[in-house]
Amino acid sequence: MANGQTVLQIPSSSTGLTARLHPTVLFNICDSFVRRNDQSDRVIGTLLGSISADGTVDIRNSYSVPHNESSDQVAVDIDYHRTMYDLHQRVNPKEVIIGWYSTGAGVSGSSALIQDFYAREVTNPVHLTVDTSFLNEQATIKAYVSTTISLGDRQLAAQFHEIPLDLRMVEAERVGYDVLKKTIVDKLPNDLEGLEATMQGLHALIEDVFKYVDDVVRGQVAPDQTVGRYLMDTMATIPKMSPDAFDKLFNDSIQDLLLVNYLAGLTRTQLCLAEKLNTVAQIL
Amino acid sequence: MAQIGVRSFAQAAASEEVAAPLRSVQIDGLVVLKIIKHCKECSTALVTGQLLGLDIGSVLEVTNCFPFPSRGTEEEDEADADGANYQLEMMRCLREVNVDNNTVGWYQSTLMGSFQTVELIETFMNYQENIRRCVCIIYDPERSGQGVLAMKALKLQDTFMDLYKSNDFTGEKLREKNLTWVDIFEEIPVKISNSALVSSIMAELETDSPVSQGDYDRLVLSTNPFMEKNLEFLIDCMDDLSMEQQKFQYYYRNLSRQQSQQQAWLQKRRADNMARKAAGEEPLPEEDPSNPVFKPIIEPSRLESYLITNQVSNYCDQIKGFSGQSFSKLYLMEGVHKS
Numbered sequence: 119m120a121n122g123q124t125v126l127q128i129p130s131s132s133t134g135l136t137a138r139l140h141p142t143v144l145f146n147i148c149d150s151f152v153r154r155n156d157q158s159d160r161v162i163g164t165l166l167g168s169i170s171a172d173g174t175v176d177i178r179n180s181y182s183v184p185h186n187e188s189s190d191q192v193a194v195d196i197d198y199h200r201t202m203y204d205l206h207q208r209v210n211p212k213e214v215i216i217g218w219y220s221t222g223a224g225v226s227g228s229s230a231l232i233q234d235f236y237a238r239e240v241t242n243p244v245h246l247t248v249d250t251s252f253l254n255e256q257a258t259i260k261a262y263v264s265t266t267i268s269l270g271d272r273q274l275a276a277q278f279h280e281i282p283l284d285l286r287m288v289e290a291e292r293v294g295y296d297v298l299k300k301t302i303v304d305k306l307p308n309d310l311e312g313l314e315a316t317m318q319g320l321h322a323l324i325e326d327v328f329k330y331v332d333d334v335v336r337g338q339v340a341p342d343q344t345v346g347r348y349l350m351d352t353m354a355t356i357p358k359m360s361p362d363a364f365d366k367l368f369n370d371s372i373q374d375l376l377l378v379n380y381l382a383g384l385t386r387t388q389l390c391l392a393e394k395l396n397t398v399a400q401i402l
Numbered sequence: 403m404a405q406i407g408v409r410s411f412a413q414a415a416a417s418e419e420v421a422a423p424l425r426s427v428q429i430d431g432l433v434v435l436k437i438i439k440h441c442k443e444c445s446t447a448l449v450t451g452q453l454l455g456l457d458i459g460s461v462l463e464v465t466n467c468f469p470f471p472s473r474g475t476e477e478e479d480e481a482d483a484d485g486a487n488y489q490l491e492m493m494r495c496l497r498e499v500n501v502d503n504n505t506v507g508w509y510q511s512t513l514m515g516s517f518q519t520v521e522l523i524e525t526f527m528n529y530q531e532n533i534r535r536c537v538c539i540i541y542d543p544e545r546s547g548q549g550v551l552a553m554k555a556l557k558l559q560d561t562f563m564d565l566y567k568s569n570d571f572t573g574e575k576l577r578e579k580n581l582t583w584v585d586i587f588e589e590i591p592v593k594i595s596n597s598a599l600v601s602s603i604m605a606e607l608e609t610d611s612p613v614s615q616g617d618y619d620r621l622v623l624s625t626n627p628f629m630e631k632n633l634e635f636l637i638d639c640m641d642d643l644s645m646e647q648q649k650f651q652y653y654y655r656n657l658s659r660q661q662s663q664q665q666a667w668l669q670k671r672r673a674d675n676m677a678r679k680a681a682g683e684e685p686l687p688e689e690d691p692s693n694p695v696f697k698p699i700i701e702p703s704r705l706e707s708y709l710i711t712n713q714v715s716n717y718c719d720q721i722k723g724f725s726g727q728s729f730s731k732l733y734l735m736e737g738v739h740k741s
Binding site for chain 1: 430432434439466470601629640711714722726739
């Protein structure tokens with residue numbers, strides 16, 4: 119710039135950011151899309167969460183914001199956005215604005231305008247897109263950050279870079295895909311049913327391992343050393359103890375449980391009895 | 403928006419008729435996740451929030467919810483007004499993005515299922531005043547750590563509500579109504595629904611991994627901390643229960659003492675009257691309200707002991723269910739060890 123020439127500045131594309139998406143946000147986006155106004159094609163909204171020092175953007179919450187868009191202009195309800203943010207702040211002050219979401223595939227022309235608006239709220243907002251129209255017959259979820267390309271002092275355009283997105287499905291797994299995947303679940307799985315399913319899963323896994331090992335021993339499958347090493351590690355995690363010691367431990371635990379179970383049963387019986395006595399006995 | 407209007411009109415019309423009994427609660431997957439998120443964020447403190455949805459026939463649909471801010475150290479009145487403002491504002495905002503704008507109840511987190519308190523009943527009565535159908539969803543973060551979705555929907559039984567309104571929890575009344583401690587709360591079966599969109603996205607995103615976090619949680623062998631805590635709560639409750647019992651014993655002792663005093667007084671009065679009759683005088687009345695002996699002793703309310711009983715039986719159930727699980731786990735462990 120020293121010689122008076124204007125320089126086209128295109129920043130390097132790596133930003134080092136990664137986004138982490140929690141399933142609640144995904145559900146929220148889908149819900150707001152389902153409930154969108156008749157005439158609108160997409161919904162947008164604010165993403166809340168936190169940015170940690172190592173550049174991980176944790177997207178933990180969201181709310182949709184009403185907006186209007188025509189071919190060349192976008193109107194976002196800023197008042198609504200502010201009010202909603204204040205309300206969310208009162209519940210969880212740790213969640214701050216980190217960006218915005220929109221449904222539809224990828225970045226569209228008006229995205230830059232909205233991105234611009236959010237850039238005033240937070241530096242370097244994250245833009246999340248969820249393709250609810252299933253364009254490529256799959257739900258594409260992508261996260262972007264933008265950088266401005268400027269010619270000298272003049273801003274030319276915003277360039278969106280895709281950043282890696284990590285779906286935090288642990289929470290969803292806890293609830294269970296069976297519950298979240300179906301359109302209607304008549305009955306929540308109870309303790310024992312869940313355990314049963316898990317045990318069946320475990321059993322199937324062990325069977326698989328047996329089969330694999332047998333096949334390898336018989337020479338039908340080429341041995342894979344990494345798998346072998348993993349199997350060794352797994353075996354090693356089972357503590358080695360003498361059968362006597364194990365029996366003792368096992369029986370002790372069983373007896374503890376039986377005792378507690380008995381106590382619980384006894385208490386229940388006692389309750390029934392006490393209740394009868396309490397309401398029936400009346401000194402006349 | 404028009405739809406909501408029609409709905410509330412329909413509801414107003416329906417409220418004139420006899421309401422169909424509430425058979426099930428249908429919760430949106432979104433609500434489940436939102437509740438879990440809120441409860442988990444403040445795992446140490448108990449949190450509450452509002453449920454929004456629709457009341458359709460015998461099904462109560464819960465389609466959205468929002469959390470209440472946790473109570474700070476503000477003045478009680480101020481916090482109340484603040485909370486009401488927050489609620490109104492939030493509902494207004496949600497209505498703008500076409501969320502169902504109908505309160506259908508509230509949710510709250512609980513610690514080991516210790517939710518059966520007088521406060522809960524009071525909140526329930528408050529809600530019931532404004533909306534005909536309401537439901538309380540209880541979520542237990544602690545138990546959910548064991549790989550179960552510990553979520554249930556509760557409502558108060560109608561007979562109990564009537565009794566609570568009259569605030570008459572004497573033994574006689576309870577006998578008359580045939581109300582036992584089991585009849586306070588009623589658990590409503592929970593269904594979970596998802597929109598087709600969510601369901602297809604989830605099907606797409608489901609990980610191929612054969613083991614999920616839930617499986618890990620369920621197979622954890624160290625069950626003792628949970629059990630210990632449960633027993634601890636049980637013991638506390640038993641202490642409370644015995645306190646209540648003592649109250650009743652005290653009452654009965656007082657009552658019988660009073661009755662014998664009354665008898666003695668009556669006999670004395672009769673003897674006096676006999677003497678007066680013999681002397682040709684007017685007999686004295688056989689009742690004397692000014693006498694302290696006839697002052698009725700107020701019977702203590704049985705509500706508290708009913709609630710504690712409920713609580714105790716809840717702990718017992720939890721312990722039983724949990725120990726059953728642990729048995730299976732231990733035998734599984736034995737099997738693994740042997741093979």
